Amino acid sequence: MRFPTLVSSPHLKPPTSVGGVMREVLYALVPGVLALVWLFGFGVIWNIIIAAATAYACEAAMLATRKRPVRMFLADCSALVTAVLLGIALPPLAPWWLTVVGTAFAMVFGKHLYGGLGYNPFNPAMLGYVVLLISFPQHMTQWAAPASLVADPLGPLQSLQVILTGVLPPGHSLDALTAATPLDAVKTGLGMAKTLPEIRSGAIWGALGGKGWVWVNVAFLGGGLYLVARRIIGWPIPAGVLTGLAVPAAVYWSADPSTHPGALFQLVSGAAMIGAFFIATDPVSAATTPRGRLYYGLGIGFITWLIRSFAGYPDGIAFAVLLMNMAAPLIDSYTRPRVYGQSRGGRDD
């Protein structure tokens, strides 16, 4: 009897696929997204939907232009991951065109012009985010107020109306619907020479950090730990990011608690957790060696802390990730593990 299948080893059915990995990431994002919706309203969902539609349209168009198998690559869900990450990073009531521009830039320039899946040196979602942040600063800094502080929160359709038309329903004012984020408040407050206890007396504050922001970060932490447990991501990058952010914060805080927020505040504010577990861990643009991943994470955490503490932007995950993306190849080449049977200095022949 003859056997037609002459393929080389290993022969076992592979346990994972790119699509499988991306879907796990999407599942792990669900708790964080729900927390954001609970806190900031339905705008988050609309952002994600607009971003996803744009991402798939751009991906399909680019794949067709580049003569790549459209169906196979659309099925890998990587476009959806980029869309969700960008969608939740944008202000919940951002105008629709902002989301479209950012997502299109991420997909076309951030991903496909570099060669598509696997070839982009920068995290596409963060590239899109930074382009928007620099190009449309006033739209990007209007974050929604926590639902608990809004007397009459917008319903799902009202949010959509605001996003599509920019016109507020009667009886609502922009001032009532938006508020500074805790990181914004700290930045501007310290800029006006206030002390932290003075700044933290406002209505947006809770016990650890901003009201509700703690829960958002805890939800993303939960999703991230799920990914670590499922071995979709390794622990070194998230651990590195959180350490790189928390340690310098703790040191400065212990020196002067009135002008430097502590480690815990840093960890539960802004994009700390989603950054550590979902953005920094984007495999394509991260370092890949075991030690390199830890250094890469530490770098992101530290640069984020630098930007939050000393630079002009209230949060710095996006910039930190892009900067470390640039360093990833270098980190990889300096952190090659010692190979079995070779001396520490490298090949011993």
Added chain:
Amino acid sequence: MRRLWEFPGGLHLDDHKAESTRRPVERLPLPATLTVPLQQHIGEAAEILVAVGDRVLGGQTLARATGYVSAAVHAGTSGTVTAVEERPVPHPSGLTAMCVVIDTDGRDQWVAPLPPLDWQASSPMELRQRVRECGLVGLGGAAFPSSVKLNPTGERALEHLIVNGAECEPWIACDDMLMRERAAEIVEGIRIVAHALRPREVLIGVEDNKPEAIDALRSAVEAAGAREIEVVPVPTRYPAGGEKQLVYTLTGKEVPSDGIPLQIGVVCHNVGTLAALRRAVVEGRPLTDRYVAVTGPGIREPRVVEALVGTPFRDLVDFCGGYAGDVDRLLMGGPMMGFAVADDGVALVKATNCILAATPALFPAPDTAMPCIRCGACTDACPASLLPQQLYWYARAQDFERVQDHSLFDCIECGACAYVCPSHIPLVQYFRYAKTEIWAQERDRQKADIARDRHEFRQLRLEREAREKREKRERKKAALRSRRAPEGEGLSAPGDDKKAAIDAALAKARAKKAVKDPARETEATRERTGNDGDTD
């Protein structure tokens, strides 16, 4: 409790051993034909001793070892040689190789066995000679001639004799059954090797998913009173049975890159090899059969059978109830490192530990590979701490210098990286391709070196010949001149007589000198030209 070391990476796989260990081992009835390849081992092919038409007996040497690293091949039963020709053999290349084909006669007549050796009174050299005569090779899969590994280590004492009973690859279960059923023979084999090599410590490494085998070995060690032997269960994690991994797990020592275990005071043998070695030494019987697992989702009654070297795979499958379901792939070896054969007419060789009939449900045809997303799952799985992803980029770019700089040749091709790759990139295939290309380049380079050496030698020779010719001409010229000078004496003008006489005398003296000492001729020439003010 013995300290164990944990090698990096590795995989937890469903072991699928139970499929073939549920039934007891049975001996396969004599097949109608045996197809015995002359090269079943690493090293040089054996040299044929029989011809078509010869009647051969069981145990008769069909071909003898031809070099230091080589192994003899024997007939497994009596019959007639019907062909000595190229036949398909189970080899990853799918190529044919020289085989002796025997039509068996069913009488199973044997040559007289070699005289049994009292191993405790035998020298290492006698034991080694016996092992070589009996055609023993490593039965774990690599088929390295065993006699080479029986060399005493010289001045340095051997630290560890490591016996490999790990059998880490899924589905393969021949060693498991051998350890359960023939533990006493394995232990005696170990004692023979230990007698020859005098190691400080003897360790049998068995993965802890084989408790029956561990118990059997422990009782056998007890029964033999061999206190120097320790059975060590090792954690079940593929590829714990890789030689380098097992050595590290048991000793914490690493086999040097490009080196062999002996360099760190370790010798490693497979359990099956040791049972066969005992039979060669104690019973004087050559290696003509082995345990093989015939298993997989495509076999009706999977089991471990004892079969003659040369038995067609088809006979083994038929004995195990035939194929079940839509078998589209037949493997020799396990699912991680085994290779597919095109036809079940190929024959069992000494290295065949498993015949695996695969169906698409558990072994689907490979998908189209997606681009690498640099997730690093391969790095985490690699037991050699390589960076498979980097190796892949460089192999794909045919950057063979960088791929070697990333230690390509430390890759043991265990397949862990390719198995975990979410993009389904056939990484091992890329690595094999790069290795083959580098070997080919190396061969070309060596050829070029030889050609260059030859060319340079030829140039030297041509120069030497030209020089010799020139010297000869010079000598002839000089001789001619010295002869001509006296002749011209009468013709020259009277005023030149004196000068001519002096010139002639000088030339004569030079010619004489040149004849006496040709080596100094050039010097003399230089002197002369210098005197003449000629720049030559």
